[in-house]
Amino acid sequence: MDRDVIRAYLWQDIIRLGFSPSGTKEQKTWLFQYGRSLRSFWEVENYPGNPSQAGKYISATIDSSRAIGLTYEYAIENAEKFTVRMMYAPPVENRELMWMHDMDGKFFSFPAQRLLNDLKKRRDAVRAMDEKDLGTVIDSLIIHPTPHQHVESPLDNHDIRVGGGLENLFLYLFHLRVQLCPDKDRRAAERHRLIALFTSAIGKNSVIATGDLMKIPD
Secondary structure, eight states, rough: OOOHHHHHHHHHHHHHHOOOOOOHHHHHHHHHHHHHHHHHHHTTTOOOOOEEETEEEEEEEEEEEETEEEEEEEEEEEEEEEEEEEOOOOSGOOEEEEEEEEEOOOOOOOHHHHSSHHHHHHHHHHHOOOOOHHHHIIIIISSSSSSOOOSSSSSOOOOOOOSOOOHHHHOOOHHHHHHOOSHHHHHHHHHHHHHHHHHHHHHHHHOOHHHHOOOOOO
16 A cells, blocks of 8 residues: 555544544643643643633643743634744743744635545555554654744744644644653654554544643653
8 A cells, every 4th residue: 555645544543533622622621631731741840821711712821941932822713713823932021923823714725534535445554554654644743744934033943843734723732742842852752652652543543532642751
């Protein structure tokens, strides 16, 4: 089976099984556990603020580690309409708006999920997949997003890669969790953990519990 076809099905499965909480309650739980996980994963002193709801928007402000010095805010209307704003954090009184990732699902996106709907081909892809396939897809989605941007000013850190083609809100936030971790060894350990986690989930075709997705790598 063609490796690109295998990886296309894995791409969809990773998003479906790891980053697609259904309904407002599950989405709020995902966001809450996401925020709780950052304190240990980034080794920062305080937990980020919990998500709050004002009208139809769920939002939170996340301060990353002092070593990175970035703050980001997300505001979610629904899974297909959200913004993530990134700012340079220190000093607090002089924060500069740097970046806004804006997703608006009312515009057309390539309907890959509708095209990758052959259950037999998916089963064949799962049987044929190997660790290299999973690693390649996880790299392309999370560790080193294929289309990405680098921040050069006022913070110049080439290891931070802000994904530019990520339409899924939860995937986008999770990739920031990895990108803004100041510990290279922990990022490498997270990559290996995710390969093992998604190998199991895809093989069983089972949704990953949010608590398992947010675990800290050994």
